Amino acid sequence: MGKAKVKRTSTAIDMTAMCDVSFLLLTFFVLTATARQPEVLVVDTPQSTTPDKLPDDNLGVISVANGKVFFGVKNPTVREITLKNMSQKYNVNFSAQDYEQFKQLDEFGVPIKNLRQLLSLPNDQRKESIQPGIPVDSTETVSNELYSWVQEARKATIEYNRSRDGERDFVDPGPMKVAIKADAEEKYPTVNLIIETLRNQKQNKFSFVTGLRAEQ
Amino acid sequence: MAELNQDSGKQKGGKVRAKKAGGKVDLTAMVDLAFLLITFFMLTTSLNKPQAMDVAMPDKNKIDANDNLEIADNRSITLLLGSDNKISWYYGQLAKPIYPPTTIDYGKEGIRQVLLKMQKEVPARSGGKDLIVVIRPSEKSVQRNLVDILDEMKIVDVKRYMISKINSDEIEVLKREGLFND
DSSP states (O other): OOOOOOOOOOOOOOOHHHHHHHHHHHHHHHHHOOOOOOOSSOOOOOEEOOOOBOOSSSEEEEEEETTEEEEEESOHHHHHHHHHHHHHHHTOOOOHHHHHHHHTOOOBOSOGGGHHHHHHSOGGGOOGGGOOOOOOOSSSSTTOHHHHHHHHHHHHHHHHHHHHTTSTTOOOOOSOEEEEEEOTTOBHHHHHHHHHHHHHTTOOEEEEEEEEOOOO | OTTTTOOOSOOOSSOOOOOOOOSOOOOHHHHHHHHHHHHHHHHHHTTTOOEEEEEEOOOOOSSOTTOOOOOOGGGEEEEEEOSTTEEEEEEEOSSSEEEEEEEEESSTTTHHHHHHHHHHHHHHHHTSOOOEEEEEEOTTOBHHHHHHHHHHHHHHTOSEEEEOOOOHHHHHHHHHTTOOOO
């Protein structure tokens, strides 16, 4: 009497194909990921349930934290045109090298007369502690530098979009959008000052940047 | 290899075979690692994008800063955003309110219940006209409060709301209710 033998099958699965697929996907995600620059001004945004995402381009962001105001334009070419216009308006001259540096600068928070000094520093020394913030007040004069920055950035966006008109597959994204990225603990008067600065130039629509909160 | 290693007949016992290593490598750990990295990159790229809450303000009247829009008393509730994450709200005019100022919290159990209640009550009182919410942040409130309350407007679906400037009488109310601390 021989025992009935259960036929044993091997439990090892061929992982080669799975490995191929997973590395293909990995490569895809690595290549499509945009490396995020560490922020100079660390902003802990409040949370909301808004589903809309912040656009990547055609945007100017005003960051507010610790009572300091920073400004940045997303598009490097628009950045350059903005600085050109600002340099004329405030009679501050910048070298070609400064323009190159400024194109790579995501956001800054210094008065325009100190901007050259900031641009001359290497990237890792442009810390928050040496940047006092862009001067903001309730006027529409040159003393309210944020007003000028936003206005020149909006003009530069129009100029840039117009220059690209006629390019193939170019769709005019419209006027520049403005977003306010304020810290959750920032007191209202600072935020109000910025809202009023925007309203003074009829930029009545803007966005608050928030994090995502799970539905309550 | 066979061609290269052809010997000149010194070894008589046939070909010497190189020992064949196992053709299979266990790829399980590698696949694990790859999926871990995929998950990491997926989460850090798409899910990390911040949200944008759109706000629209009315045109500013630069000639007359005190040009305030008149709205019907029985349609409007006013939310005064105070310190310590609390709101004081009243219905009607502050001088002769239909409901006097009451302190309340943010969130589901607090202001949302009020808004839902008033959304039903206001059309009944004003002959079918809907609720208007006036948001007045005080200087002691923080950005989180403003975003929370705007978010609440979206959740409750209040069609008409506005952000406006707080006046000194209303600051007095906040002081009285102890919501004007640093």
